[in-house]
Amino acid sequence: MSRAGRITRRVFLGTAGAAAAGLAVGYYFYRRPFPNPLEARAADGEAVFSPFVKIAADGPITIIVPRAEMGQGVTTTLAALVAEELDVRLDQIAVEHGPAASAYANIGMLQDAVPFPRFDDSAMVEMLRSGMGIVGKFLAIQGTGGSSSAIDAFERMRHAGALAREALKAEAARRWNVEASGLTTASAAVTNPATGEELSYAELAVDAASVAYSGEPGLRPASEWKLLGRAQPRLDIEAKSTGAPIFGIDVDLPDMVYGTVRMNPALGGRMRGFDAAAAEAMPGVLKIVEIDTHLGHGVGIIARSTWHAFRAAEAVAIEWEEAPAALDDAAVWERLEQAVSGNDGSTFRDDGDVDTAFADAPRERIVEAEYRVPFLAHATLEPMNATARFRDGNLHVWAPNQAPTLLRMACAREAGIDQDRCTIHTTSLGGGFGRRLETDYAVYATRLAMEAGGRPVKVTWTREEDTTHDTYRPAAIGRFKARLGADGLPQALDMKIASPSIIASMLPRLYPSLSAMGADAAIVDGSYNQPYTIPDYRVAGIKADIGLPLGFWRSVGNSYNGFFHEAFMDEVATAGGVDPVELRRRLMANYPTALGVVEKVAEMADWSGETAPNRAKGFAFATSFGSWVAEIVEVSEDSGRIRVENIWVAADVGTALDPGIVEAQLMSGALFGLSAAMFEEINFDAGRAVQTNFHDYEPLRIHQSPKVEIAILQAAAKMGGVGEVGTPPAAPALANAIFALTGERIRRLPLAREVVFA
Amino acid sequence: MFSIYGAKPYLKAHEMRLTVNGKAIRIDAEPEMPLLWALRDLAGIKGPKFGCGIAACGACTVLVDGAAVRSCVLPVGQVDGEVTTIEGIGSSEALHPVQQAWIDEQVAQCGYCQAGQIMSAVALLNEIPAPSDEEIDRAMGGNLCRCATYPRIRAAIKRASDTSAET
Numbered sequence: 001m002s003r004a005g006r007i008t009r010r011v012f013l014g015t016a017g018a019a020a021a022g023l024a025v026g027y028y029f030y031r032r033p034f035p036n037p038l039e040a041r042a043a044d045g046e047a048v049f050s051p052f053v054k055i056a057a058d059g060p061i062t063i064i065v066p067r068a069e070m071g072q073g074v075t076t077t078l079a080a081l082v083a084e085e086l087d088v089r090l091d092q093i094a095v096e097h098g099p100a101a102s103a104y105a106n107i108g109m110l111q112d113a114v115p116f117p118r119f120d121d122s123a124m125v126e127m128l129r130s131g132m133g134i135v136g137k138f139l140a141i142q143g144t145g146g147s148s149s150a151i152d153a154f155e156r157m158r159h160a161g162a163l164a165r166e167a168l169k170a171e172a173a174r175r176w177n178v179e180a181s182g183l184t185t186a187s188a189a190v191t192n193p194a195t196g197e198e199l200s201y202a203e204l205a206v207d208a209a210s211v212a213y214s215g216e217p218g219l220r221p222a223s224e225w226k227l228l229g230r231a232q233p234r235l236d237i238e239a240k241s242t243g244a245p246i247f248g249i250d251v252d253l254p255d256m257v258y259g260t261v262r263m264n265p266a267l268g269g270r271m272r273g274f275d276a277a278a279a280e281a282m283p284g285v286l287k288i289v290e291i292d293t294h295l296g297h298g299v300g301i302i303a304r305s306t307w308h309a310f311r312a313a314e315a316v317a318i319e320w321e322e323a324p325a326a327l328d329d330a331a332v333w334e335r336l337e338q339a340v341s342g343n344d345g346s347t348f349r350d351d352g353d354v355d356t357a358f359a360d361a362p363r364e365r366i367v368e369a370e371y372r373v374p375f376l377a378h379a380t381l382e383p384m385n386a387t388a389r390f391r392d393g394n395l396h397v398w399a400p401n402q403a404p405t406l407l408r409m410a411c412a413r414e415a416g417i418d419q420d421r422c423t424i425h426t427t428s429l430g431g432g433f434g435r436r437l438e439t440d441y442a443v444y445a446t447r448l449a450m451e452a453g454g455r456p457v458k459v460t461w462t463r464e465e466d467t468t469h470d471t472y473r474p475a476a477i478g479r480f481k482a483r484l485g486a487d488g489l490p491q492a493l494d495m496k497i498a499s500p501s502i503i504a505s506m507l508p509r510l511y512p513s514l515s516a517m518g519a520d521a522a523i524v525d526g527s528y529n530q531p532y533t534i535p536d537y538r539v540a541g542i543k544a545d546i547g548l549p550l551g552f553w554r555s556v557g558n559s560y561n562g563f564f565h566e567a568f569m570d571e572v573a574t575a576g577g578v579d580p581v582e583l584r585r586r587l588m589a590n591y592p593t594a595l596g597v598v599e600k601v602a603e604m605a606d607w608s609g610e611t612a613p614n615r616a617k618g619f620a621f622a623t624s625f626g627s628w629v630a631e632i633v634e635v636s637e638d639s640g641r642i643r644v645e646n647i648w649v650a651a652d653v654g655t656a657l658d659p660g661i662v663e664a665q666l667m668s669g670a671l672f673g674l675s676a677a678m679f680e681e682i683n684f685d686a687g688r689a690v691q692t693n694f695h696d697y698e699p700l701r702i703h704q705s706p707k708v709e710i711a712i713l714q715a716a717a718k719m720g721g722v723g724e725v726g727t728p729p730a731a732p733a734l735a736n737a738i739f740a741l742t743g744e745r746i747r748r749l750p751l752a753r754e755v756v757f758a
Numbered sequence: 759m760f761s762i763y764g765a766k767p768y769l770k771a772h773e774m775r776l777t778v779n780g781k782a783i784r785i786d787a788e789p790e791m792p793l794l795w796a797l798r799d800l801a802g803i804k805g806p807k808f809g810c811g812i813a814a815c816g817a818c819t820v821l822v823d824g825a826a827v828r829s830c831v832l833p834v835g836q837v838d839g840e841v842t843t844i845e846g847i848g849s850s851e852a853l854h855p856v857q858q859a860w861i862d863e864q865v866a867q868c869g870y871c872q873a874g875q876i877m878s879a880v881a882l883l884n885e886i887p888a889p890s891d892e893e894i895d896r897a898m899g900g901n902l903c904r905c906a907t908y909p910r911i912r913a914a915i916k917r918a919s920d921t922s923a924e925t
Contacts, residue, residue, distance in 0.1 A: 243805030430870030
């Protein structure tokens with residue numbers, strides 16, 4: 001183990017004995033029972049301090065950020081967590097994504113796996129949550145999702161920095177024969193203030209990683225932070241401003257060939273047969289292979305260039321089977337209507353006595369409405385792609401992905417090899433939004449690599465293939481009923497939401513033998529867990545099976561429940577003659593954090609002030625992923641065209657580790673929500689997605705994008721997520737603004753079905 | 759052998775000369791191969807990105823004789839000018855003022871569209887050194903950003919415009 005120049009912490013464990021080891025790396029033994037994946041991979045002269053920190057004798061300090069960088073700035077923020085305690089500047093470090101490993105499992109991602117609001121911190125709910133932590137360790141999924149990366153990393157990555165710093169100080173103390181406690185650290189060096197002597201981390205690293213450090217460093221309080229809490233220049237900004245080849249689609253390997261896939265557009269349908277003779281005879285085509293997996297059926301093309309592969313894919317004559325469900329929009333809506341009309345389903349919130357409250361309600365005090373949202377595509381700008389090489393029984397997969405351990409499992413299974421023979425290389429992602437939690441693109445690349453004679457093959461989907469083979473944000477119906485009290489406030493609220501279950505769709509894709517049973521809180525996420533105090537308040541979710549592939553889409557259930565809940569609240573306010581912001585002040589009085597963002601956004605938008613002619617504002621609130629967000633949208637009308645002029649966002653995220661990145665994420669999340677609310681919709685015909693490319697699935701463009709103003713608050717007791725939380729309130733704030741302007745209540749998205757946007 | 763786009767024989771691959779980023783390069787390709795793929799897969803120039811293949815997203819934007827062009831729909835055989843990709847306007851050591859503005863405003867999130875955005879902005883500012891909001895909208899409307907970094911793109915174009923006005 002103690003090979004010269006390959007020093008790892010395990011050397012120390014072996015030499016110093018178990019008792020000291022328990023102290024030295026106690027944190028990892030307690031919190032991280034997984035092996036350190038860096039130990040086996042450490043290069044000569046590299047000192048590995050933890051799964052997150054390695055320092056080379058010749059200088060480079062590497063921080064492992066084992067989360068997908070898909071724009072949310074996680075590379076910068078998570079590296080800053082380590083750097084803050086390690087006492088290195090961000091310009092002194094290199095960041096690597098690192099290997100797929102259980103040590104990098106995202107436990108925080110499962111926080112919402114218990115069906116209680118995030119702000120519920122009662123003993124019982126906390127106990128259930130810690131139970132989910134154990135489940136998380138058991139599943140050990142290394143994933144990026146649920147706006148959880150910073151929350152999950154907050155303690156353990158700072159701890160990794162502190163541990164390495166103390167080990168380096170201990171080594172310096174040994175060399176100088178002084179007490180470590182008297183030494184200081186800054187800019188990757190240890191200094192003895194008494195003598196002015198200085199040793200760089202590089203000089204100390206190899207010995208430091210092998211010498212016993214027997215302390216348990218505490219973490220610095222926020223008041224002592226130098227990096228955290230301040231906007232840092234993004235570590236990826238230069239690469240992304242100079243066109244550097246950092247994305248999956250840019251992977252370039254010696255002897256590489258190119259490929260694409262053409263899968264049955266009738267989703268879930270098999271392939272009856274195909275004739276590749278003409279396509280195989282085309283110039284630049286190397287091979288055409290059948291793809292027959294539980295994820296999809298079709299053909300793959302291996303060619304001299306991506307374009308040759310695209311061209312040949314169209315030339316293959318294929319006889320497709322129909323989709324098993326072969327649904328069109330009408331059939332989908334019929335199933336959702338049936339589901340929402342029935343008495344099945346699970347109640348996720350049931351305060352007071354809703355049935356009694358409605359039983360004796362006078363007709364004129366009741367408000368009723370039905371809301372609908374369509375299927376959505378993720379439409380990441382970088383189409384699905386992966387590069388794979390299968391040689392000598394070993395599989396390497398390079399892919400922009402959000403779940404490396406899931407990719408490793410799925411690709412190894414496709415190749416028929418053990419997982420330890422499969423290496424996943426995670427690149428930068430040209431957008432994720434949940435789509436890259438799936439494995440299909442990597443599994444198909446694996447299949448093509450098995451046929452490529454040991455050469456690496458980069459498999460890129462066309463935009464058409466990407467749009468028509470997504471795992472879609474499900475359609476949903478909500479039926480809502482409120483009983484108004486004499487004061488105009490809702491006395492009772494009854495909400496029923498029907499939608500297909502995402503997890504029930506996803507689980508068999510990952511584990512073909514499993515099916516998800518039971519209730520799915522995601523269906524009502526964003527409706528059942530909002531901080532309103534209403535005496536009789538019931539929220540039920542009904543699973544409706546439709547047999548189309550569904551997936552996690554930025555903010556998941558909150559993406560439509562935000563619209564349902566807050567657009568209906570606006571209707572309730574209107575019916576009761578109460579100002580929408582005033583309604584929240586009264587109903588959220590028990591939740592000061594919620595009130596804080598409501599008041600802040602009202603002030604930013606001058607809610608109570610005069611509104612210009614032909615303009616109007618709409619308000620919405622949503623707490624999701626532990627953060628509290630209120631948004632106001634202002635619209636104008638000119639010659640029958642609606643323009644979205646402004647959006648104000650006030651968000652309480654508890655702790656903003658990097659306010660610049662938090663602001664960027666809130667802006668992106670809000671505009672992503674507006675984009676879907678205004679324009680986006682996937683329709684189905686015979687189980688096939690109708691839309692194929694950006695001409696008929698057209699997201700928000702710059703001329704439609706409003707001015708954005710963001711306020712970040714930090715009053716909440718717990719740190720919340722930021723990547724998704726801007727999305728849920730955007731659609732209702734816009735729909736409510738359009739109502740305020742036109743008097744037309746649009747209860748179905750996208751809004752462009754009913755209005756023309758400038 | 760007939761093209762699926764019509765009953766015409768394939769044009770054979772042959773050697774073509776292009777000037778890309780000031781350098782003469784030779785490419786062995788069918789003339790109908792889009793410039794994007796000739797650059798990416800044959801010449802190894804990865805700055806221009808593939809997003810849609812139908813000139814609807816702008817990720818593939820390059821300059822041909824200074825004008826912004828969607829390289830995903832331009833047959834390489836029809837290129838009759840000097841091609842400039844993002845690799846040709848600046849580097850980490852010598853950033854183009856537009857790239858510097860992009861960094862100063864911290865525009866990029868996922869970053870996938872940004873090479874195309876920057877090339878469209880370079881073409882815009884070459885033509886209109888101090889564009890109005892409407893001129894920015896018109897010039898940049900063909901470049902999608904799924905992270906919706908539009909507010910910072912606007913700010914960066916204005917910053918670059920101010921910078922060039924001062925020099």
